[in-house]
Amino acid sequence: MAAIGAMGTEMALDQILGPEASPSRGRRRPRFRTWRLVVMLIAGAYFLAPIYAGLKFALQNDANHFSFFAVKALPTEPGFGAAFWLSIRLSFVTVVLSMILMVPTTIYVHLRLPKVRRVVEFITILPIVIPPIILITGVLGSYPLWLKSSPYLLSLMYVILAMPFVYRSLDAGLSAIDLKTLVEASRSLGGSMFATMRRVILPNLRAALLSAMVLTLALVLGEFTMASLDLWETIPVWIVNFQQSDGHVTVAASMLGLIGSWVLLTLIVSLDRSQSRRSLRKTGGV
């Protein structure tokens, strides 16, 4: 509205005093547009150039001709299937553990301990400032053998690594709803805490939960340091190990991982949007 008002004033000034008397849109706007375009081009090149280079390399054969040979060869390469399956299992376990741990914690902090939100936020940032190599070295030196010999030790570590992203997603989702009043409304209507969580809180946190899950998944699928030091061959470790045998195939694996994450993200966003649209259509809303 302010922008429309300002434009209206400028037009009125143009009419009364002539176009040269008012602050000229003709001089300022094109310069602004040019800068905007330049910034977008630089940012676009920064993000897209490596992806373009990777895709080009993945879709070339040794003679530098366009070919799908690397993509076709990928599933049959030794170790790829096992690494892929391990990454999927670790992702699933990490996502489940993260949600079990973080969803009730974040809701509890919002409901009962709002004053300690800053402290919890600070604690969840720690995995970002503590390098993963320090974390895994400490764990390998102190954890019992039965746990160290299991790949799921990595999931426990990944839950810590994912904490900053999961907490922030959930925190943003909870801040967007009037949690306290919704819970009190549910309780006054006879809802138990479990029913309130299942029927009121979690459905209203759908977008935040999806976002937390996708971020956790992306983190697990891309983590190298901990898996490598714990001597488990996940997809990133397999890519590094196999790189010396065939660069095209490993870059193709990286690109497929990237595209897979995008597809997943797009699917989740579309699912969320189509559900909202369906509910609006069903109710005759706009």
Add this chain to the structure above:
Amino acid sequence: MTQMKETSMTDTSITAGTTKGAQVELDQLVRTYGQVRALDGFSLTIAPGEFVALLGPSGCGKTTALRVLAGFEQPDSGRVMVDGNDISDVSAQKRDMGMVFQSYSLFPNMSVINNVTFGLRMRHHGRADSRTKAGQLLELVGLSDQSTKYPHQLSGGQQQRVALARALAIEPRVLLLDEPLSALDAKVRAELRDQIRTLQQRLAITTVFVTHDQEEALSMADRVCVMSRGHIEQTASPAELYARPTTAFVAQFVGVSSRVPAEIAGNEVIVFGQHCPIRTGEPLSGTGQNDALLRPEDFGVEIDPNGKGFVTHKSFLGATTRLVVQVGEISVRVDVRSDQGADIELGTHVTAKVIARDVLVAPRVAMAPVEPL
């Protein structure tokens, strides 16, 4: 906005008597937050089917009292009794109290009908029964055609009526209304105010209504409980509260009052040279410095060229005209009939007389200048 259906009461099962009001007793409640005593020995008894408004300024403890009654807050001491049973330790979930919040609090992920059936489903009512009853309640609040919509597709007034239907669906023993009209615009607020009152009277449900708006409290409640700093100043019917406030706080918070320096002479008070009976209420000042608190209608004025007072402000209010009369250093507000007020111009000299049958007297406080009307 769709009006509430007056006729639907006869053809639904939601009729007067099915929801039986309970007697509520709040006994010596104390609730502190750090150094602040939000409730300071708060006691109130509410009869079955009675509509009581808790009225007071922000921070007086009215919402805390309601939340303690709902079970969302635990008192430091004191008891909450419903129909003679102590429910102080019963959780909110099991208190059978329907609550309507200021911020609507409808569940955003549920349609209107599912919001209304929520409480019934939590009580293990069948799906079909719940929907039938929810449909009746939605018809009662005039929203039966909106049942499949989601809260974000409704106006504020519609959302609050859904919240009311949802609270009533569980046939609560007590209905709690926490400033339910505050977020609505003036027109919708006035409509909903009448609708809530009509519904409450028909269902005969014990209702506690929290508000800081005296007009709402006086127009809706059977009794109004005026609160200040965690305790009750006065509990009375709206008419009595307005006409016969027993404390200076009530006299000044509810309606308009002018403070006039007064002299005590035995059982009487002398105001503008007139002797009037003292209304019992406030303890008098030990230093003898007291004020009389008088409503605009407690005065009468006569045009008198030799009168000590003169009119400094005048405002037409419809049937009455409000004057501010300056008598020496004192300003008082006076209401006169508008036909009488038409003859009075600014600067007109008048004689002000007290026509009240008794006068509330309170210890003197530093006097603020009278605001123009």
